[in-house]
Amino acid sequence: MSLFNLITLYYVMQKYAKTPKISILTKILNYLILIYYVIIMFLHFFSTSEVRTILRFLNKNIEFHAVEKSYMENCNNLANISDKIDWFVCAHLWGWFAKGMIIRNFFLLNINSVIFELIELRFQHILPNFYECWWDHIFLDVLSCNLIGIVASILFMKYFNIELYDWKIPDKIKPNKKNIIFPTIDKLCRKVFTNSSTLLLLIFLSFITNIIDLNVFFLKAEIQLHHVNLIVIARTFAIGFISGKACKEFYRFLKEGMTPKRAFYIFLEIIILSLEFLLAIRWKDTLISDKSDLTGINV
Numbered sequence: 677m678s679l680f681n682l683i684t685l686y687y688v689m690q691k692y693a694k695t696p697k698i699s700i701l702t703k704i705l706n707y708l709i710l711i712y713y714v715i716i717m718f719l720h721f722f723s724t725s726e727v728r729t730i731l732r733f734l735n736k737n738i739e740f741h742a743v744e745k746s747y748m749e750n751c752n753n754l755a756n757i758s759d760k761i762d763w764f765v766c767a768h769l770w771g772w773f774a775k776g777m778i779i780r781n782f783f784l785l786n787i788n789s790v791i792f793e794l795i796e797l798r799f800q801h802i803l804p805n806f807y808e809c810w811w812d813h814i815f816l817d818v819l820s821c822n823l824i825g826i827v828a829s830i831l832f833m834k835y836f837n838i839e840l841y842d843w844k845i846p847d848k849i850k851p852n853k854k855n856i857i858f859p860t861i862d863k864l865c866r867k868v869f870t871n872s873s874t875l876l877l878l879i880f881l882s883f884i885t886n887i888i889d890l891n892v893f894f895l896k897a898e899i900q901l902h903h904v905n906l907i908v909i910a911r912t913f914a915i916g917f918i919s920g921k922a923c924k925e926f927y928r929f930l931k932e933g934m935t936p937k938r939a940f941y942i943f944l945e946i947i948i949l950s951l952e953f954l955l956a957i958r959w960k961d962t963l964i965s966d967k968s969d970l971t972g973i974n975v
Contacts, residue, residue: 702921708917709918712914712915713944713951716952719955720955724898724900724959727899731899738905740899740901740902741902744803744804744897764805765816768821769824769825771825772824772826772829773825773826773832775788775826775829776825776826776830776833777829777838778916778919780841781840781841782826784881786826788885788886791882793814793818801965801966801968802966803963804966843874843881844874844877877930891915891956892915894959895956899959918948922945925937925938926938
């Protein structure tokens with residue numbers, strides 16, 4: 677089955693994604709998709725312990741970390757804020773700058789900044805590094821690192837005249853405003869989301885955006901890799917490049933219509949993320965819950 681999938685992918689790539697007119701960067705991206713797809717399919721045949729054995733064989737100096745760092749100690753003492761500032765601060769800044777370059781919409785980026793903090797609260801019982809102080813969630817993440825990264829990306833794109841994305845689907849049928857129970861709320865919703873199709877689009881984009889982040893956190897914890905491990909960093913960059921291309925083609929699809937080339941990148945992005953997600957679910961038994969799976973904030 678895997679061989680069939682690989683042959684099919686290679687055939688599609690040869691027909692639609694490998695043409696004489698494409699740039700060298702696009703060729704590199706296409707082969708990156710092929711290689712990463714093969715790796716993810718390969719991992720589905722192994723347990724986490726077998727994966728660690730393979731990694732030890734490839735790199736004898738690799739280190740595994742069964743216990744992740746928590747950021748929830750000494751929350752009442754603001755003097756301990758320096759303890760919270762580590763590699764993850766740079767990761768937040770550069771991560772949201774990269775997301776800004778991919779999504780290219782200030783509103784959608786900030787919505788997802790808040791959503792991911794809520795997701796952290798939901799999964800902190802099995803991912804200890806999601807444990808954070810309340811002021812860490814609000815001030816260090818949403819209002820500082822995330823926002824700075826988002827604003828920097830928007831300013832960067834405006835300075836270099838890079839296209840920003842207007843994630844809206846225009847109304848094909850004029851909305852009937854009769855019999856609306858709450859006209860003020862309806863007017864506000866239409867001002868923010870334009871219509872129900874745009875709302876569904878934003879929900880879909882938010883789902884994909886957060887799946888990208890959740891996949892790496894779950895897989896990293898299940899294999900017990902440190903967050904600065906080269907494998908984790910390589911995966912982050914690979915998915916970032918693939919997502920950037922897929923997002924661009926998806927936006928063009930919304931504005932100009934579907935083509936085989938656009939379908940190729942959109943479809944492969946969804947397939948790769950789905951394979952990662954299924955792998956994270958398959959390995960979920962390696963995660964240990966601290967039995968505190970009630971969403972809450974430590975004050």
